[in-house]
Amino acid sequence: xxxxxxxxxxxxxxxIQSQSSSRAHPLLLLRYRRNGLERTRxxxxxxxxxxxxxxxxxxxxxLRSILHVLDSDVERGFDILLVARPAAxxxxxxxxxxxxxxxxxxxxxLSSDHAQGNAEGRP
Numbered sequence: 442x443x444x445x446x447x448x449x450x451x452x453x454x455x456x457i458q459s460q461s462s463s464r465a466h467p468l469l470l471l472r473y474r475r476n477g478l479e480r481t482r483x484x485x486x487x488x489x490x491x492x493x494x495x496x497x498x499x500x501x502x503x504l505r506s507i508l509h510v511l512d513s514d515v516e517r518g519f520d521i522l523l524v525a526r527p528a529a530x531x532x533x534x535x536x537x538x539x540x541x542x543x544x545x546x547x548x549x550x551l552s553s554d555h556a557q558g559n560a561e562g563r564p
Contacts, residue, residue, distance in 0.1 A: 445508055445509060446480050446481065446482045447482065447483055447484065448482050448520060454484060454486070456474075457472050457474055457520050458472065458522070461473055461474040462474065464547050466540050466544055467526060468525070468532060468536070469525060469526060469529060469541060469544060470523070470526065471521065471522070471544040471545070471548060472521070472522040473519050473521045473522070473550060475518055476519060477518070478518060479517060480517060480518070481515050481516065481517055481518065481519045481521060482519075482520050482521070483508055483523070484522040484523070485500075485501045485504050485523050485525070486523070486524045487500050487501055487525045488524075491525050491526070491529065491530055492527070492530045499530075500525045500529050500530060501525075503537055504525070504537065504541070506534075507534075507537060514551055514552045515550055516549070519550060
């Protein structure tokens with residue numbers, strides 16, 4: 442499995458915060474913008490309101506594992522920032538997966554086969 446291309450610099454995070462479109466859900470906020478590259482880069486933000494460091498790291502780990510599965514079906518050429526909200530700390534992995542798929546689909550960043558959680562693309 443290839444590593445995800447992650448946003449790391451403060452400048453990248455500031456740029457996506459100020460110049461992006463967004464889609465919201467009570468568990469996650471998704472911000473996205475074109476990056477002019479041939480690859481999609483991801484950022485995950487978990488503020489202190491979400492919980493302790495252990496809780497925040499767990500959420501980031503779960504979101505990264507979902508992104509690994511979805512990455513090949515996400516539109517190329519975007520910076521995507523996921524902002525975890527406090528309620529994300531208490532839900533199951535499957536619910537986070539469904540919410541992320543829904544947000545990506547509403548943003549037209551994910552193919553329709555995978556929006557329903559159908560990894561093989563079968564009806």
